[in-house]
Structures are given as structure tokens and as C-alpha cells.
Amino acid sequence: MSKRLFTLVLTLAVVVAAFGSFPVVAQDDCDFVGEVVVGVIAPLTGDIPKVGQSTVEAANMAVDEINAACGLTVDDESYEVVIAVEDNESKAESSVSVATRLIVEEEVIAIIGPQASKQAVPTGQVANDRETPMISPWSTNPDTTFDRPWVFRAAFLDPFQGPVLANFVAAEFGATSAAVLYDVASDYPKGLAENFRDAAEAIGIEIVGFESFTLGDTDFSSQLTSIIAQEPDVLFTPQYYNEVPLIVQQARELGFEGPIVGSDSWGTPDLIDLCGEACEGLFFSTHYAPDIATEVGQTFISAYEEEYGAKPDDVAALTYDAFQLLFTAITNANSLDKEDVREALAGVELFEGVTGVMSFDEQGDPIKCAVIIEIKDGAFTYYDSACPAGFPPE
Amino acid sequence: MEFFVQQFVNALQLGSLYALIALGYTMVYGVLLLINFAHGDIFMVGAFLGVFGSITLDLPFVPTLVLSMVLTGLLGVGIERVAYKPLRQASRLSVVITALGVGLLLENGMLALTGANPRSYPQTFITTRVYDIGGVAISNVKIIIIVLAALLFAGLYTIVQRTKWGMAMRAISYDKFAVPLMGVSQDQIISLTFLLGTGLAAAGGILWGVAFPVLNPYMGLRVGWKAFVAAVVGGIGDIRGAAAGGLLLGFIEIFVPAYGDSIGISSTWRDPIAFGLLLIILVVRPTGLFGVARRQKV
Numbered sequence: 005m006s007k008r009l010f011t012l013v014l015t016l017a018v019v020v021a022a023f024g025s026f027p028v029v030a031q032d033d034c035d036f037v038g039e040v041v042v043g044v045i046a047p048l049t050g051d052i053p054k055v056g057q058s059t060v061e062a063a064n065m066a067v068d069e070i071n072a073a074c075g076l077t078v079d080d081e082s083y084e085v086v087i088a089v090e091d092n093e094s095k096a097e098s099s100v101s102v103a104t105r106l107i108v109e110e111e112v113i114a115i116i117g118p119q120a121s122k123q124a125v126p127t128g129q130v131a132n133d134r135e136t137p138m139i140s141p142w143s144t145n146p147d148t149t150f151d152r153p154w155v156f157r158a159a160f161l162d163p164f165q166g167p168v169l170a171n172f173v174a175a176e177f178g179a180t181s182a183a184v185l186y187d188v189a190s191d192y193p194k195g196l197a198e199n200f201r202d203a204a205e206a207i208g209i210e211i212v213g214f215e216s217f218t219l220g221d222t223d224f225s226s227q228l229t230s231i232i233a234q235e236p237d238v239l240f241t242p243q244y245y246n247e248v249p250l251i252v253q254q255a256r257e258l259g260f261e262g263p264i265v266g267s268d269s270w271g272t273p274d275l276i277d278l279c280g281e282a283c284e285g286l287f288f289s290t291h292y293a294p295d296i297a298t299e300v301g302q303t304f305i306s307a308y309e310e311e312y313g314a315k316p317d318d319v320a321a322l323t324y325d326a327f328q329l330l331f332t333a334i335t336n337a338n339s340l341d342k343e344d345v346r347e348a349l350a351g352v353e354l355f356e357g358v359t360g361v362m363s364f365d366e367q368g369d370p371i372k373c374a375v376i377i378e379i380k381d382g383a384f385t386y387y388d389s390a391c392p393a394g395f396p397p398e
Numbered sequence: 399m400e401f402f403v404q405q406f407v408n409a410l411q412l413g414s415l416y417a418l419i420a421l422g423y424t425m426v427y428g429v430l431l432l433i434n435f436a437h438g439d440i441f442m443v444g445a446f447l448g449v450f451g452s453i454t455l456d457l458p459f460v461p462t463l464v465l466s467m468v469l470t471g472l473l474g475v476g477i478e479r480v481a482y483k484p485l486r487q488a489s490r491l492s493v494v495i496t497a498l499g500v501g502l503l504l505e506n507g508m509l510a511l512t513g514a515n516p517r518s519y520p521q522t523f524i525t526t527r528v529y530d531i532g533g534v535a536i537s538n539v540k541i542i543i544i545v546l547a548a549l550l551f552a553g554l555y556t557i558v559q560r561t562k563w564g565m566a567m568r569a570i571s572y573d574k575f576a577v578p579l580m581g582v583s584q585d586q587i588i589s590l591t592f593l594l595g596t597g598l599a600a601a602g603g604i605l606w607g608v609a610f611p612v613l614n615p616y617m618g619l620r621v622g623w624k625a626f627v628a629a630v631v632g633g634i635g636d637i638r639g640a641a642a643g644g645l646l647l648g649f650i651e652i653f654v655p656a657y658g659d660s661i662g663i664s665s666t667w668r669d670p671i672a673f674g675l676l677l678i679i680l681v682v683r684p685t686g687l688f689g690v691a692r693r694q695k696v
Contacts, residue, residue: 051614053514188666215655215665220620222610225408226652227665233401246516246612253611257528258404259535278612280521 034074036084040340042067042330043106044087045117045127050094052244054274055119055142055319061312062320063087063116065304066327076334083340085331088112092123099123103130103138113340114138116326119319120244121145121192128155137346139329141322144268145195149368156349156368158326158359159291162192165267166199167206168289168374168390169240174207176287177263179237183213185227185251186242190219196242196267212236224254232260239264245272249279256282263287271318276382283379291318292359293375293386301358318359325357354396361396371395400533405656411540411609413648414547418602419625420632420640421554422595428571428635429591430486432493436477436501437599438622442615443504444470444600445607449517459524463604467597474596475589483585501618508615518611543605550601551641554594558637563590571635631676633689642687650675 046059067085070076075084088110090102099118106112107130114137118124124143131138132152140148141158144165149155173179182204186197194216201211212234215227231239232255241251241264252264266288275283294305294315304324308316316324329352334340337348353363362370373391377384419441426434444466451462481500485493527538558564566587569577578584606621607613624647632643650672655665663671685691 049509049514217665218669222606222612222617223408223412223651225412226405226655229401229404229408230656230659246614249518250610250612253526257526257535257537257539258408259528259530274515278516278518 034071034082034084036075037081038083039086040076040083040334041086041088041110041112042327043103043110043112043115043117044089045092045099045102045106045115045123046089047094047119047123048089048091050092051246052094052120052272054245054272054317056091056094058272058317058320059117059119059141059323060089062308062316062323063089063327065308065311066324066331069307070327070331076331078334078338078340092118092127094120094123096123096126099127100130103127104134107131107134107136112136113334113342114330114345116141116323116330119143119323120190121148121195122190124148124157125191128152131155136342137330137333137349139326139349141326142268142319143192145191146367146369147191147195151367153350153368154346156329156364158322158329158357158362158370159268160372160374161369162196162199164392165289165374166196166201167203168376169200169265169267170203170207170209171390172287172289172376172388173204173238173240173263173265174209177238179209181210181212181234181236182238182240183215183231183234183236184211184240185213185215185217185224185231187221187247188216188218192269193242197240200240200242222250224251225258228255228258228260231255232258236262238262240266242267242269244269245275245278248275249282252279252282252286268318271377271384273314273317273384276379276384284382286379287376287387288379289374289376289390291372291374292321293377293384295386296375296389297358298356298360300356304358316358321358325359325362328357329355401656403534405652407534407536407540407544409649409652410645411543411648412652413645414544415602415606415609415644416621416625416628416647417641417644418547418550418598418605419621420629420644421551421637422599423626423629424632424634424637424640425567425591425595427629428637429567429574429588430482431490432482433497433626433634434595435494435497435622435626436504437595438618438620438625439501439504439508440470440474440477440596440618441599441603441606441622441625442508442613442618443473444596444603445613445617446508446512446517446603446615447600448519448604448607449613452519452523462523463601466604467600470600470603471593471597474592474599477596478588478592483588501622505615505618512615514614517613519607524608539608543609546601546605550598551637554598554637557594563587567591627673627676631679631686633683633686636686636688636690639686639688646687647672647676 044063046056048056067087070085074082092099116139118127119142121143124140125147128148132154137154139156143157144159144162146161184197186193188194213231248270264286268290270288271290333345333348337344355362360372362372371392373389376388378387422437426432447466447469448462451457451465477500481496529536566582570587628643628647629640632639654668654671
């Protein structure tokens with residue numbers, strides 16, 4: 005009996021593992037002379053599996069589309085795009101090792117991913133050292149691309165997002181005091197918490213509580229009780245969708261009635277399932293809102309909905325944009341040499357993606373707008389936009 | 399003052415949960431001298447059976463709790479029969495490694511069965527109400543957890559101290575060679591120990607899931623080792639020790655960040671200080687708060 009059970013479990017595990025590599029439909033009527041392998045690193049298991057799922061879905065869509073159009077054309081010859089997907093288990097060390105594997109063994113032309121800054125910051129070092137272009141779709145921590153000419157991203161930066169949120173709470177709620185609760189063991193929340201604090205203090209919002217917890221914690225009652233005792237106007241918590249429901253519910257249980265505001269890490273639809281009523285009416289900043297998408301965006305959103313039966317979240321949209329950026333760069337470079345692709349990526353200007361118009365600055369970071377989303381009637385709804393000064397140019 | 403009372407209630411909730419899980423470690427150790435490292439993952443299975451009961455079978459809270467405790471208890475007995483009993487004469491190291499293996503099997507088996515997406519109980523499972531008592535916010539969830547944990551502990555303590563089964567358990571813990579000579583079945587008593595210990599872990603799992611409604615297959619890892627530390631600090635092998643150790647850990651984890659700031663220690667220092675304090679307790683009392691030194695018979 006136990007042996008049979010074990011076999012069953014093992015079989016299931018193999019099925020799940022196999023699920024990670026989707027087959028790519030090849031076109032017969034294109035004369036492909038070869039393959040271009042693109043590495044994808046995503047958190048398929050671990051804390052934020054939904055992020056991994058969105059990544060793979062968007063990657064498959066981008067690749068299927070380009071292959072249906074006879075792949076990438078370099079020197080008038082067609083190359084089929086193939087993706088090699090690796091799971092980083094939402095861990096920094098796994099991310100580093102799969103990145104090395106992708107570069108050395110799969111000989112990828114570029115890496116798309118990892119998503120969370122915790123993995124993207126160390127993995128960017130590997131890509132830079134091994135001179136392989138990497139585009140992290142979702143990472144917003146400055147360190148990911150800082151002083152790394154080979155590393156790019158599709159998302160805006162936390163030093164931009166922090167002031168956007170500080171200005172928002174001042175304008176929307178007339179907040180004069182705020183408190184922050186964040187995970188000190190993770191690059192993204194820690195960086196953004198500090199950016200928000202500095203930006204808020206600069207516009208005269210007093211930070212009355214700046215409390216942290218550590219990876220894997222589920223009980224925040226001590227920190228929240230301390231925060232609530234200081235009576236802040238708003239609570240800001242830049243955490244992921246698996247922690248936000250716990251923080252919001254515990255804050256309400258402890259008697260906090262003010263608004264709770266978040267950042268782009270909130271934007272996974274599973275948040276609504278896990279949080280339910282408690283998150284109704286809350287705001288967060290993110291990369292795009294399906295309701296105000298441009299034509300490029302609309303095409304992607306309807307195709308994605310048809311394929312997977314759900315609206316793409318920000319991870320899917322950014323991953324798709326990252327692929328389009330890479331394809332544009334390869335086409336512009338007209339070369340499959342990694343150095344040429346890197347140069348072309350750095351030169352991308354006013355690229356029109358699903359998440360809006362973007363240009364790269366000298367650090368490989370895009371200049372683009374942010375949106376504010378309200379959780380309304382169990383859905384993410386567009387509320388407002390915030391752009392860098394003088395962007396996009398008329 | 400309100401601040402202190404609020405933190406006290408917070409600590410009582412967290413401590414009660416640690417205590418419920420620590421009881422399973424301490425009972426198994428008391429009877430078999432085995433550290434059941436699969437216990438944290440059994441706790442996770444209990445929480446997931448709660449999802450099965452509340453969502454798949456659409457049961458209310460109490461039947462779900464009972465169902466999960468019974469099924470998890472039987473799973474515990476099954477694990478003992480299949481994985482630990484054949485190794486009863488083997489070295490203790492082999493059994494500990496086996497326990498770690500069982501834990502990995504449960505974790506990854508659950509991952510394969512339910513996927514990696516976090517789960518939660520339905521909104522209607524326990525509708526949260528918050529009572530404001532003199533400036534202290536107390537939710538019905540906290541009351542249920544604290545009261546239920548206290549009742550379960552009192553029930554267990556009565557079984558161990560006042561019944562013949564309990565006497566047999568204590569006897570095996572004292573001398574496992576003499577007890578079978580008195581006509582008491584060692585296997586039955588060991589099964590009973592696993593039934594009770596894992597049943598309590600399941601109760602802990604469901605209450606944990608109500609208090610912290612994001613469940614994933616790895617949830618047992620951290621909670622498991624914290625409860626293990628609580629059991630050791632309390633004096634592993636003694637159920638009063640497990641309860642005391644669990645509560646103590648809960649109180650330290652809540653009060654260090656609560657009052658650390660006022661003496662210039664940020665909440666980041668919670669774990670180093672919490673475990674530093676526990677280490678000091680073990681240095682002063684190596685057998686834990688309630689433990690007695692066991693003399694090796696030669």
C-alpha cells in the first residue's frame with residue numbers, strides 16, 4: 005500500500021515537473037535555419053507560484069506569436085525562438101545556479117527573469133559576469149541593474165515608485181502621518197520601504213512607525229499593535245500577495261481603520277481570493293491597468309484572455325514586454341551575437357509595450373509611467389496615473 | 399497599559415498555537431525517545447485537511463476540526479506503523495533520518511496534490527468579529543484559539559494523569575522494557591501516543607489557518623522547528639513543559655519587538671534576541687524548564 009502510494013505521489017511529482025516545460029508549436033511552412041534559445045527564470049514553486057505561472061504563460065504567448073510569424077529574421081534567414089524555462093523556487097541561490105546552467109549549458113542568447121528583486125539582484129551579477137543580456141521584467145530594486153551593462157529591466161524603479169505613493173497618500177487621504185511594515189530579509193520590500201519613507205518625509209508626512217518582520221513570518225500582531233498605538237493616517241506595506249492578506253486582516257482585527265496602501269507586488273489576482281472583503285477599497289501602485297490599455301495592450305489582453313481564460317496580471321504584461329524588447333533588439337542588431345544584442349537593447353527608445361511607452365536610461369532602466377489601482381468590487385480597477393516629469397515627450 | 403494588554407493577548411494567541419504543536423513533539427519523545435521531525439509537516443497536513451473539510455465537503459468549523467483531527471491522528475498512527483515501528487531496534491539516528499524523510503514526503507506529496515498556490519479557508523468558516531474592550535481589540539478568532547487550546551491541553555493532561563492509558567504511557571516513558579512484562583501492549587500505547595500527538599497538531603493546524611489564512615505546503619517547516627525549540631526549552635518529554643515552552647516562545651516573539659524600540663532595538667532583532675534568551679535558559683537548565691535528567695542505565 006505504502007509503495008503504491010509512493011509511486012502515485014512520485015508520478016504526480018513528475019507530471020508537475022513536466023508541466024514546467026510547455027511544448028512550443030513549430031511552424032512547418034517557415035524555413036527555419038536554426039534556433040534561438042531564450043532562458044526564462046521564474047518562481048514556479050515557493051512563496052509566489054502565481055508569479056511563475058504568469059511568467060510562463062506570457063513567455064509562451066510571446067514565443068508562439070513570433071514563431072507563427074516565422075521567428076526572428078537575422079541576415080535574411082529565419083530562426084525559431086525556443087524557450088528554456090527554469091524554476092528558481094523563489095530562492096536567490098537556486099536562481100543563481102539555474103542562470104549559470106542556462107548560460108553555460110543551454111547557451112541562451114538572453115535571460116528573461118527572474119521576477120522578484122530578491123532573486124534578480126544576485127542573478128544580475130551572474131548574467132553580467134558571463135556577458136549575457138538579462139531582462140528582469142518585474143524587479144524594481146535599483147541594485148538589479150546598477151553598474152551592470154548587461155542587465156536590463158521592463159519595470160520602473162522603486163526610487164520612482166516611492167515618491168509616487170507618498171504623493172498619492174498626501175493628495176488622496178490628506179495624510180500627515182504614515183507607518184510602514186516590511187520584510188527586512190527581502191530586497192524589494194526593504195528598498196521600497198526606505199524610498200517611501202524618504203519621499204514621505206520630504207513632503208512633510210511624518211513616519212510614526214517603521215517596523216519590520218522577517219521572511220516566513222505570519223504573525224505581525226506585535227509590530228501592528230506598536231504601529232496602531234502611534235495612530236498613523238495610513239499604513240504602507242510593500243509586501244507580496246501571500247503576505248498582504250495576513251497583514252490587512254491582522255491590522256483590522258487589531259482595530260486599525262485607516263487606509264492601507266501597497267505597491268506593485270500586490271498586483272496578483274490571487275490577492276483578491278486570499279484577502280476577500282478585507283482588501284476592498286484599498287489602493288496600490290503598479291505597472292499597468294488593463295482598463296486603460298493602448299492598442300498594443302488591448303491586442304495582448306484579448307489574446308491572453310482567449311488562451312488562458314483570465315486577464316493578464318502585471319507580471320504577464322511585463323514579461324511579454326521583456327520578450328518584445330528582446331525581439332526588437334535582435335531585429336535591430338540583425339545579429340545573434342550577445343554583445344550586439346546588448347548594444348541594441350541599450351539603444352531602444354520610445355518602445356511601445358503593453359505597459360506603456362518606455363526608453364532605457366544609461367543604467368538599463370526604463371523611463372515610464374506608473375498607475376494607481378483601486379481594489380473595487382473584487383477587481384483591480386484603474387484609478388490614476390503618475391509619470392516622470394516631461395515623459396513621454398509630446 | 400492598553401498597549402501591554404493588547405500585546406499580552408497577541409502573545410497568548412501565538413503562544414497557544416506553538417504550545418499545541420509542541421505537545422506532539424514532547425509526547426512522542428517521552429514515549430519513544432524519538433524526535434519526530436515529520437511533526438511540522440503533519441501539522442501542515444492537518445491544516446490542509448481543514449481546507450478539504452471546509453471547501454470540498456462544505457462543513458462548518460467544528461465538524462471540520464473533528465474530521466481533520468481524526469484523519470490526521472490516523473495518519474500519525476499509520477506513519478508510526480509503516481516508518482518507525484520497523485526501526486524500533488535500530489539506532490536512533492536511523493529513526494531521526496526516517497522522520498526527516500517522512501516530512502519531505504508529506505511536504506512534496508502535498509505540493510504535488512494541491513499545487514503551490516496558497517490556500518485559505520472560506521470567509522464563512524469563522525466570521526471575524528472584533529470586540530473593543532476598554533481600548534483593547536480582541537477578535538473572536540483570538541478567543542476561540544486561546545480557549546480551545548486551553549481545553550485541549552486540559553483534556554490531554556487529564557488523559558495522561560488520570561486514566562489507565564495515561565498511566566501506561568507514563569510507565570513506558572519510565573521503562574519501556576518492564577512495561578510489556580506487566581501485560582501492557584507497548585504497540586497500542588505507542589499508537590495512542592501518536593494518535594493524540596498528531597490529532598493536536600491537526601487542531602493546531604486548523605487554528606493556525608484561521609488566524610493566518612495563507613496555507614502552503616511548506617508552512618510546517620518554520621512553525622515545526624519553532625515548536626520543537628519550544629518543546630526542548632520546556633523540557634522535552636513533559637507535557638506541562640511543552641505548554642510552558644510554547645507560551646514562553648510566543649511571549650518572547652511578541653514582546654521583544656513590542657518593547658525593543660523603546661530601548662533602541664529595532665524589530666529586526668526579534669529572532670536573535672528570542673533565541674538568545676532561549677539559549678540562556680538551556681545553559682542554566684540543560685533539561686529545560688520542566689525536564690528531569692535521565693540517567694543512562696547500563
